[in-house]
Amino acid sequence: MAVDAYGTADGGAGPRFTADMRWSGRTAVVVLAGELDHDNPEPLREALATSLEQGAERIVVDCGRLTFCDSTGLNILLKGRLDACQAGSSLELAALPPMVARMFDITGAKAVFTVHTGLQDALSEEQERP
Numbered sequence: 131m132a133v134d135a136y137g138t139a140d141g142g143a144g145p146r147f148t149a150d151m152r153w154s155g156r157t158a159v160v161v162l163a164g165e166l167d168h169d170n171p172e173p174l175r176e177a178l179a180t181s182l183e184q185g186a187e188r189i190v191v192d193c194g195r196l197t198f199c200d201s202t203g204l205n206i207l208l209k210g211r212l213d214a215c216q217a218g219s220s221l222e223l224a225a226l227p228p229m230v231a232r233m234f235d236i237t238g239a240k241a242v243f244t245v246h247t248g249l250q251d252a253l254s255e256e257q258e259r260p
Contacts (some may be wrong), residue, residue: 149173151181154253158186161249163195166203174203178210182217189214192249194225204239211243220244224252 147164158181166174181189191207193199207221214221224246226234234240246252 146170147173149177151177154190156185156187157253158184158189159192159249159253160189161192161195163197165198166196166206167198167200168202171202171206174206174210178206178213178221182213182219186214186219188219189221190224190246190249190252191221192224192252193227193230194249196227196230199230199233204233204237208239208242222246222252224249 145164147166147170148162150161150163152159152161158177160174160177160181162174178189189210191210207223211221222244223234225248226245231240231245234243234245
């Protein structure tokens, strides 16, 4: 399931931000691409909500193709983490680009997330769990 947000950055020819959700066992993998900001947060909100509605035991957000994230995106991820915890799930991050990782470091938000170097690392940990 892909959810797109269209904007003017590319002349309206394509989405500025996408959140594509797929499954790996009981883990929902949400792949982000583009610019996540106050103009287009809905794809991420929808993907996280759908993941929990469909019973994800774990949500891994792959940020490897994320080119920008402002405080709106950070707040959605923080709220998603709380929602996941309340549902008995978890929300983890993978492949934070340096600029996004810096924002997480500066704000201290990185300390509350499990952060994986890449998506494959996150998914291989799933296979190692009992």
